[in-house]
Structures are given as structure tokens and as C-alpha cells.
Amino acid sequence: MVPQSPSEWPLHYLRWAKIRQRGAIDLATSGVKACALSDLALAGEDLAINGPNDEGYVPLMEAIANRYGLRTGQIVTATGTSGANFLVFGALLKPGDEVLIEQPGYGPLVAVPQYLGATIKRFQRSFERQFGVDTGEILNAITPRTKLVVLTNPHNPTGAVLPVEALREIGGAAARVGASVLVDEVYLDGIWRDRPSTAASLGAPFISTSSLTKIYGLAGLRCGWVAAPLELAGRIREMHDIVDGTGPVPTEMLGVVAIRKLDQLRERSRRLLAANMEIFQQWMHGQERLEWVEPSGGTVGFPRFRDLADSEPFIERLLSQQGISLVPGKFFDLPAHFRCGLGGDTAALVRGLDGLGQALRGC
Template identity: 30%
Template sequence: MVEIAGFGVEAWLNEWETTAHYDISQSTIASLTLAELVALDPSAGAQLLTDIKKSKLNYGHIEGSSAFKQAVSQLYDHMPAENILQTNGATGANHLALYALLNPGDHVIAEYPSYQQLYDIPKSLGAEVDFWPIEETRDWQPSLAKLKELIRPDTKMICLNNANNPTGTVLDRSFMKQVVAIAKTVGAYVLVDEVYQPLTADLDYKSIVDLYERGIATNSLSKTYSVPGIRIGWTASNAEVADIFRTFRDYTMICGGVFGDVVATYVLQHRDQVLARNQELVGRNLKILTDWVAQEPRVSLAIPQMVSTSFPRLEIPEATEPFCLRLLKETGVLLVPGERFDLPGHVRLGYCAPTQVLQTGLKLLSEFLRQYD
């Protein structure tokens, strides 16, 4: 029987998110409504609604429509549209890549902690997984020296989450070029879940597929683009890897759904408007968060770089999981305890909730923390 660990963060949210009044646990930038999407471009929005109404409810385009694939390809420097494969969110993209490329006994190096799929799915497939730890003393950056220690002649894949979930730490182009140089010494794939795009021009950020022929990027519209409900993601890779994925993809899904494809294409074609809206929200909410941290004596934080997730440390005399459960039941505020990422003493705080929700949630959290003063 295949064995796999319980998915910590998903199990927590599945149990508690519907009961929260002030959900500041999520890592999505405040989700858009269909009405808000239509309002981005009223003329094109009206056409979007017409297209949805006229869509035949068949399987649609199996790999994603040509318009979708072309829109995704434009997110990268030199990525042919035919190398893009639509998936069921980034979770589907990660699963496809790992399922297609890893075999029992393969050696995998995984950034840890990060999105749990990136190390526990390889383990479940029988791969030998070494953890590449992120370090709080380095603002949650992993050490390149440690990666050099871990790399082996038989290393098949290096798995990363850039930006990192839950910390929001970004590995910039310079860092990633050094990761690529290490991977090249043994011909390893580098798989990077890139759902958290930093919304700042001050950071030199590059997709792995723009840096490395054996790089594989997974992504979706769930986080940076604020439409998790359509469940559309993708893989981007070289042509050889895309053909491998095609074979395995037939066993994991048929299509992303005709409505999802239509909305996803519209969002990508209007990505400038979506990102402008989200950049303003992230900037405003990040200032609210950092101002709050500055005046809250029991909280410290490695400031995320305009990424939608944060991971503050709480100085409290109890474990964070029971604390978070009491906080929810007594105030309606939801956080994700660090135990769900194997980092107790911290919480994932989704500061990109609607601004009023964030402000109220932080106020109630401060009041709750006063019990320890």
C-alpha cells in the first residue's frame, strides 16, 4: 500500500476555515468575484459572460485552449505555447511533474519546509528525500553551501517553492543561478512551484524555465491572480519533458473544464489590471502588517517581499496549535499554526485578506495576546 503523510495545512483549513469570521490564514491575495473580473474591462467582460453562456459543456481543450497556452507562454522569456500543459491548479501541476519523473530509489533534494507536496509525494513514490532546510536566522533563506553538501551524482531532482510557502521568502535570480549551476553538475531537474509571484519591481526575480533547460515551473491562478476557485494551473518545461508529462497527464486528468479555461484566459489577458489591483492591496496590507508587528511585543517577522504569505513568530508560553484553536473559538480569527509546517512557534498569517478583515483580525489577535502579559 502506498503511504503518505497527512497534508498538514490542508487538513487544518479543511476543518476550520468555514467557521472563521476573520480568516487571515490564507495565502491567496483577496479573491476576485466574477463581477470584479468583468469590471476590469467592461466590453471584454461582457464578451466573457457571453462566452461562458455559449460554452458547450463537453471536455473542451484537453491540454488547455490555444489562447490559454499562448497567454501562459507570454509569462516567460522563451517558452513555446506547446510546452504548456493545463492542470488542476498548481497542486495538479506538482503532482504531475513528480509522478511523471520520479521512480523508487531516485534521490531528491527538497527545500524544507515548503509546500508539503514537494517532499511527501516523492517519499510516497519511493524516492530518497534529503531536506534542504530554510533558516530563520537567514530570513528563511536556505544555504547554498548546504545544497552543495546534499547534491549527489545520482540526484534526480531539486524541489523548491519560490516564493516560499509559508514564509514568503523569495530566492532572487542570482541565488537561483547558483542553484542551477549546482544542478547542472549532475544533470538534475529543478522543479519550482512559482505560485507566489513577488509584486515588486525592486526584486530581480526569474522563473526557473528562463534560467535552466532542465527547469520545470509549476504555477496557477490561485495566489497571485486571485482566482483559486477556477482551479486552473499549468506546467512549463522543455519539449522533451512536456511529452513525458502528456503521457502521465492522461492518467491524472482529462481537462481543466471549459468554464475554468475561459475565465483563466481572460484573467491572463488582463493580467496587468489584475496585478495592478493586487499590487496596491499587497502594498497597503503589508504596511498594516509591519506597523502592527512593530508595536506588538510578542510578534517578530521576517518581512515578506511583496508576497502574499507571512510567517511571524509568536512569543507565547504555549504551543501554537492549541493557541490557534483557542483564538479561533474565542475570537473567530483563523491562522495556520506552525506545527502544520513542522515549524512550531510560528503561524502563517495571510495578510492579503480583504483589508478590513486583516485590520480586525490583527486587533483581535493583539487583544488575545495580552493574556500573557
């Protein structure tokens, strides 16, 4: 199989996110407002350029394992959740293997297995089901050729959270055919009440991926990881050997400092996201042209137009006439929706929603 060159790919979300024109009010991002370096209050010994990191920076692996109640060897460090997902796909898939992936979903979770020559099957998370999963549909789609079932929890882009019973049912069916279940949990720490524990703590066949990028305002650190059953973690670490060689020492050292301060950083994010979510909820109440499933967690809202099949022309006009950016739903396979980021500056969100409300009323 000869992989397609990236220039032949259709415009995908991440490329768009990098080259898009940004409005003065940018509601198209999915992370929380950036932290300053001073928020980490570094001591001299907290940071070095070089150091031992052949198999991952051990203090970071220990800190993540402690948080999850897992063994240190179950953690593989990676470049963000993106890098973590790539390592899992690379370690587990060969051409022709079947991968079941949620739809709507986050583009790279489809693009990487496609690039590796896997056969992609999608299962639906629909508005009518509050963007939950139909476990019957997934169980029916699992075959002896299935190698991986892929989910996000909370779901990107809707923020829906999966009940642990559904995960267990999917895990049981996957295990019966020797498949694994990859749960991308990059938004999991953005659930403030009744936060489920990581899927990896359910044991085989679950693999979790996450990072400090989205919820904590530490996007630039690119500090991510995989949590997997011990034997699989070994294979994933071998994938890390050929993708990344050795991990970045400064990033992983700063990751340790951030995890030490995680409760404090989390409280900062909770305050911001809770205030912004309330503003967005109130605003949605008054919008006759829109409907949505309220997210249980995460950093975005994902409303749907009642009267437009494709939000993109509206969003382009909003950007050119009012300087407000949103993400068209087409990047998540649902063109009638749009994604609005809720992790940024509250005053900017209020101004953005004012402008968006006017545009929706046609003024």
C-alpha cells in the first residue's frame, strides 16, 4: 500500500485550524485560556534541558500512574494526545485491520488509521440519542477482523459523557475478538461533577490517551500520554522508539510540575469554564434558530441550526462582517452544526455571542 501524500487529502480540521483567518473574537478554539509560565512557580531544579528519558521521564510516568491508580509501566509518554493516539494506532494496526470509529468525531482519529491502511467502519452518535452510543450497533459491527474500537470521552465535539456500563459492554465484546478499545480522554478533566475515572483503570482491553493541552491552559507543553495494559504499553513504547526516539526532557519535567499543581490549575479552568458555560446556556435559551444537546463536560458547545443544512456560509459571513470566528460543523461530519469554544476570555465570549445573536436575527 502506498500512502497518499498529504497534499492529496481533503482539507481536514487541523489544517483548516492552522491556516484559517482568525476573527478579532476567536471562538473557534477548543482549549482553555493559556497559563503563564509564572503560574507554574518553577524552582531551579524543576527544569533542565538534558536528562534521562529513554523510556519516558520516570517522575512524569509515576505522577500520571499515581493519579490514575495504575502501574508506572502502563504509562507511555507522548507528544500531546495527538502523538499518543498515533502511537496506539501505529502499534496496533496493520493494513486491512478493521477499526470502528464514532461519527461525528475528531478527524485525526479517522485519518491516522486510514493512512495506515486500516478498514474504517463508523458507528453513529446521534443528536436524537443525545450523542450517546448505541452499544447494540457497535456490538453488531465488531467482527473477528476488528482490532480497535475508537471513542472520545467526553465526546468531541458534543461533550457527551459515556456511562461506564456502556464502556464495559463495548470492552467485553472487543475482548472476545482480541480487539482493544481506545478512549481519547483529552477533555475528561473538564468534567467537574461525577468525573468518571480513566477507561484504562477498567483494565484490558481499554487504552486511554490524554494530555495537559486542553483543560489546563498548557497547550504549548505538548505533554501527553497513553495508559494501557502492561503488555500493550510495551508495544506502544516500541512505537515511540521509532516515531520520537527519546521524549523531550523540558516538556516532561514541566509536566511533573504541572501535575504537582494540577488541583490549582484545574480550579482556574473550572471557574472560567463554568462561568462561560452558564453564559452560553442562557444565551442558547433565547435562540429560536438553534437547538443543542447540552454538554456534560469539555470546552465547547455544538449547536445545530434548525433552518440551515450547512452552517458554513453563515459562519463565513459572520467572520467577514463582524470578525467573529466559529468552527463549521462540516469538520465533524455534521454541517448543520457549529462549534463554539468556551475556554477563552469571558468578555470576548459575551461580545461574540452578542454579535452572533444579531446575525441570527438578521440585523
